[in-house]
Amino acid sequence: MKFAKIPMATITRLSVYMRTLQDLLEDDVDVISSERLARLCGVNPAQIRKDLAYFGEFGVRGVGYRVGDLLGQIKDILGLTRRWNLAMVGLGNLGSALVRHANFLKHGYTFTAAFDVDPQKVGKRLPNGLLINHVNEIEEVVKDRDVNVGIITTPASAAQSVANQLVLAGINGILNFAPVQIQVPDCCHVENVDFTISLDTIAYHLSVSG
Amino acid sequence: MKFAKIPMATITRLSVYMRTLQDLLEDDVDVISSERLARLCGVNPAQIRKDLAYFGEFGVRGVGYRVGDLLGQIKDILGLTRRWNLAMVGLGNLGSALVRHANFLKHGYTFTAAFDVDPQKVGKRLPNGLLINHVNEIEEVVKDRDVNVGIITTPASAAQSVANQLVLAGINGILNFAPVQIQVPDCCHVENVDFTISLDTIAYHLSVSG
């Protein structure tokens, strides 16, 4: 069933499967069934098989999936067999916590640039040695260091302006933590992260059922 | 169209509308159309009207929605007219950044408890004055301070055990930042936050189209 159009939901699940497979691999699990993997990922077994079927046949009937193989296949599908360079814009509370986070490295992402406007921060170095540049150097630095994805952790008021600069610099992937909808041309893919939405969802569930 | 069953997606969007309405209110905007609100939130105008229609009629035909009114209605729907008490479990990089974050307070959430296992941290106070308790005090402290929601920012390996303790303490809402699927009884609602999934989604888009 190659080259059907892939549901967006499938892509996000592949990422979840990948993480679980990585854990299984570290626990020396060789083979896993869609049923067991489904339980670990909190989804329906048929869902996993459908998701994978969009890209090929990766399992062995009557047996299951070889953990290492499937992991490799998913990384391939998601484009994670190469390295991706990230730029962090806004080195406040959240931005600093994120660049310190080791997991990104493990998954093939590297911070190769960092930007802020605060004169207290510009010119300083992060714990990992990365120099903080001023935002108005975005275009130059991004091109120079081959940055692929920009992460916005500035206040909401600055997010759109930062996004504009990133797009101008040729970036076409943005992860936005500021709680505003930023406008970008179609060539640029934006993913928004907002935990307060998740908290609100919990509040709703507690109010209606608890 | 009252008491139909509400799509989960509607709830998360209500939260987005709310945030945008809050901004509009601060900018002294009185009335807004579904079309303009839709543009600001990055959705279809009919979507907004449908979402709201699940709960009642909040607009004025030919005019639009009164910003303050609609904001109040949505807060009411989501259960945000009351205060919710949060407990943070795991005061590392991410947990510390989150408790420092002022926005939660603004939205009606208060941190009333904090837990860790690190002897270096237990007994210390957070910048806001909150004492860090040991995790094995969860049950006692949670009940004592009327905590409603637990936030897990421990390493993945500790997440399930923390979740168990939170559930035992009577909590039925958990926001989980650890990249594992935690198992809880049906009475407890879990929301997972994992930004690496969003990053992977961007990587996928860049690899297929860029």
Add this chain to the structure above:
DNA sequence: GAAGTTATGTGAATAATATCACATAACTGT
């Protein structure tokens, strides 16, 4: 107060997503 304008509320149409159910293929043991 009637005609014109605007934007809501909503049934119907469409699209996207998830699940079922079973034929199919690979292993196991005799």
Add this chain to the structure above:
DNA sequence: ACAGTTATGTGATATTATTCACATAACTTC
């Protein structure tokens, strides 16, 4: 080599979510 077992791959089906399109109601102007 064959029967039994297991778990994949997938068409068919069910469910959920989004968008269209227009009748309806409120405001405005003359």
